[in-house]
Amino acid sequence: MKAPDTMPPHHARSRAWLLLLLVALLLGGMAWGLSHVYQEREQRYRHQIEGSLQAVNQLQLRAVTDWRARRMAEAAALTQDSLFARAVAQWRGAPSSPQQAALRERLTILMEQVRYTAAYLVDAQGRLLLDAQGAVTGQLPEPEQQALQLALAQARPVVVELRRDPAFAFAFYGLIAPLFDGTRALGAVWLLVDARATLYPLLETWPNHSPTAESVLVQRSGDEVVSLSPLPLRGSESGALRLPLVQGGRDPMAMAATGVRGAFYAHDYRGQEVLAVASAVADSPWLLLSKVDVGDAFTDAQRREWLGLSLFVSLGLLSLGLVVLLWQWRAWRRERALKRELERNLRWLDNAQKAATVGYFTYETRSEAFVMSRMASAIFGLPDEGRMSLRQWMTMLHPDESVQTLRIHGQAMMERTPLRTQYRILRHGDRQERWVEVWGEYSQASENEPLLMTGTVQDITERKHTEQQLARYRVALEAQVRLDPLTQVANRLALHEAVTQEWSRAQREGQPLALVMIDVDHFKAYNDSYGHVAGDQCLQQVATAMSALLGRAGDLLARYGGEEFAVLLPGADAPAAMAVALRLQDAVRQLALPHRGSACCDSVTLSMGVTSLQAAHYPGADAAQALFQQADAALYTAKQTGRNRVVLFGADCMQALHS
Template identity: 55%
Template sequence: MPSSHAQTPRTAGRRLWTAAPLGVSSALLAFLALGLILWGANVLYQEREQRQRHQIERELQAISQLQARSVADWRDRRMSDAMALSDDSLLAHAVAAWLASPGSAPSADIVARLRILQERARYTAVYLVDTQGMLRLTPADSVQGRLPDPELLALHSALAQAQPVMLEPRQSNFFAFPFSGLMVPIFDGIEPLGAIWLVSDVRTSLYPLLELWPTPSRSAESAIVQRDGNEVRFVSPLRHYNNAPQSLRLPISHSEDPAVQAVTGVRGIIYGRDYRGEEVLAMVSAVPDSPWFMVSKIDVAEAFTDMRVREWLALSLPISLGLLIAGSFAVFWQRRAWQRERALKTDLQRNMRWLESAQKAAEVGYFSYDATQHSFFMSGMACTIFGLSLGSAMSRRQWIGLIHPDDRKKTLEEHARAMTERTGLRTQYRIRRASDRHVRWVQVWAEYESDAGQKPVARMTGTVQDVTERRQGEEKLATYRAALEAQVRQDPLTHIANRLALDEAVAMEWNRALRSGAPLSLLMIDVDHFKAYNDHYGHVAGDLCLQRVAQALSQSIGRVGDLVARYGGEEFAVLLPDTDGTQATAIGQRLCDAVRAMNIEHLAAQGRPQVTVSIGSASALPAFTAVPGMPHTSHPASARDAARHLFEQADAALYRAKQSGRDQVASFEPNGLQAPAPAPG
């Protein structure tokens, strides 16, 4: 008699019948799983690509804004020089007297003023022209000739408006280099005398501002563009265009070019095709108070190709894993039950190894915190990140001991708040790794677990990632940006503050004194007979002399808040907040003594064997200046105008100190007299 466990044909047929739809269902599930994996991988890729794209766009925006600010500062400095020159009544009187005496030699004051503009303000050429546009005088000698037509039109406009007129950079046979000009009108009262023509070589003054790029790039470049009728003119040279600067022009109809979009009103981050026909990512912004637009761009191929390769490599592992899982499922349902069980165990072990490998590659580990046991269950990678032995648990006390002391209080508060409010946790903090006590940055993302009834339990599960290298990269980028900002405000020769830093400090201190009612003083300092020193000892020795004088001035100013700056050439300035006229004069005398005490040999000086300085002092009470009806109401009220007035007073006092014999301090008095302090024995 057959055993009751024997398999009959009907039983085998029934199992075969039920196995067929089971195999079809398994195949459909496998294909569905594969489709979900591919869809999820695509979504993840799109999200990561979008995040990386935004990061690249932010970096390009920061670079373009920094360059646009540098170009705007370049224009502002030249307009400031022009306004100061236009308000120079002493120069106007001297020019009027010379023009009234035809055939006479120009006064030394006129020649010296033109030379100061060329040497200190670093203009390539300086010309005095009459109202007819004839060239009359340069710092070197008299000159004959006539202004080019564009400059002649600018002269007429400047005299008509009684304001300086800036000419845009251009190329002309008048000079062998591309240049930019400023036409500064000069009046004797209301009578026009002519103008000062200030010429700058834009190759050395403007174009280098566009070459600053923090990272190496094959295609990145920045350009200044300007609308000229129905065309866009490139003011600056281009990296990938070998012809002369300003020779490239694009019609407005090229609407895909970022330069064309800039002049038609588009601002911010845009995508388009440049003059080469290449697809580019560009940042477009306007240069304040000018007809210029800044266009910074980089080829899309260079910006995003490497990013896409990295993202696809990062996604290749989960995609491969999904394909293997789908194949395993197809084979799994074709084998006998005991083979399927063994294959399931094998696949599970293999998947765990793959998961551990993926965590190691991404330096991401996972953990689970049990609030009732006050302990952490750690994955292998999480143990490696914290420097623990593999497979070990970590107590709450041990975890607190590994947190960096400076971050401990903040981290514990964030964890306590997340535990109390039962919310997700997103934080970064430093740890001292248990294995070697090295300081590492970690990023923790965690969520509360919920049961089927959506009731929160006292357990938090999440991931931990070592982000030390990323934080270091961010800190290096921040350090570079700070250093770049500092370089913009530092004089490269003397390593003290430059004119830009001084102007910003004067405006800030004026507003502060306006609120507090405190006085504000300024010292203008000039090295006596410095041209003779340069001619006698050479420019290298002259540079060393300026460095030593700057060092002596800095060491003699001991208060926090006082600022020593190089004003230009051999001229320095010292800003003294909360200092009245008497104190400023005493400080100026101390600076004279400090420079004289260095005993720098100066055999070319007249009457003194060593280098000395002359100092002009001016003081103001901003609070009284800004309130009508109070003393000093004749002063300008705005910080910029008031600062210019204070500079003029100090400069006038400096002129008085030089006229009185040099090596002394002269202070500006409200009655218009400058009282020089007597030089020591």
């Protein structure tokens, strides 16, 4: 009888080891796969948290930037208020109770309606004159004193950055708004803002109420970085936090002060690892730093991920199929939780955008479509669908700026650089022209992921209109500076600028340049005989008569000083200049203005000196002085030879030129 087949012991051991090896490979493969999935999802969640923190930082940055811009615009409007400046000038010239009451009422309006903490009227030397309660005494502090001198010199408001002073129990932000009566400096209005009332609240709103989240304004001061706003996580400690840049190491404040921007990881003043975002506040030395503890930001996500992994491993030992099914169920729940959290954040962002009139959007290059918040849709005049195609956006670009706008966007996309631009659109629906400002940054999670741009858009039409109005005010002010207030012709400054410009042009083109120097004969005797009011009227009539004869483009009549005038004649040779001078003399003679104090005639007459030079024969930067010297010499000769005549510079004038 044959014995039954049995497996040799070494074969059984081999199969057991093979089975163990297969189980180990299966578990190892599952562990590797789960670890890969965990890392990928953790990285994606990390990008979401970083993006949310960047969005919060950008919204707060926009709020702080707009706060500073509003304050500067209010100060500029006060400087441009000619009625207020005239009231100040009248009160300073002849103080009275009604005038003081009107000025105090204006200062009260600044405090109650524009929300300034204090407003003082100061003179040009920095002495305090008046506030909303009445007359005050004292002197501006040194920083405000320096700002006052700069504001008067530049004829525009100057900011005194956020600081503390023993005279005030709070940190304040100051502005010096200079006041002018024409071109005469009257003083300024010193405006103070309590940062606790209007600035610090802009940094307190967060979407998720994280106990470790905080935003702070910081500023570099020499080799230190200083906090400008309160740090809630410092507890009972008060005062500004100062950190040396050398010893600051990986502190986010020190890193921001040394140039780090965007999202980064660091250890803050408490020694905690934090996720931080740093941005520079435009047109200021301020930096805005928003941060949250890494443990607080990622604890929930890590807990969910590790719990999911433990469940997957436990169930995988029982059934691979059940593990896969459970993993999918957990993934679906996690996606749904993230979606709900994202929806809550989007609702908060939408409300914040409405409050700040800023819209939020993302652009995906693969689908060529914008996903926008309701406020962004409203800015472009679109329904609340939240989407806009690239072609639809291009049709709304203003025709005059579409090429440049597309070039700027394309360059930022190609170079992966932050985008900040302003352009006009023709709003969808009503085709109304609006100005928008776009801030955005490009990012890409991986090479396989599409390129995304995340940013904000704001309607700045009203701000643009204000800037254009201020530009017109500046042009008008510059024109007034170059105009003689009595005769309404150009003054000496405008004449010298025109001579410099026309002399350079004459040298380039090989053309002559002529100058006529004019003096009203015996004008001092005219004032003595008829009075200074009649003398001013006489100068006005003489200037009007001469201006009427100068119709050629480029010809310029200027009051040189007192009773002296000058006429600049580009391209005129000596005969042409003499002809113009004789016509001017005849025009004034025909006015027949009585002059009983004149020794040469019974009416007002003119003495004139005429010269014409070929600029190419006089190289050098100071060669234009020869034009004035020769015209003065010819005028001197005309006055010495009897007045009431026109003299062309020649050999008989050389003695006057060298005397």
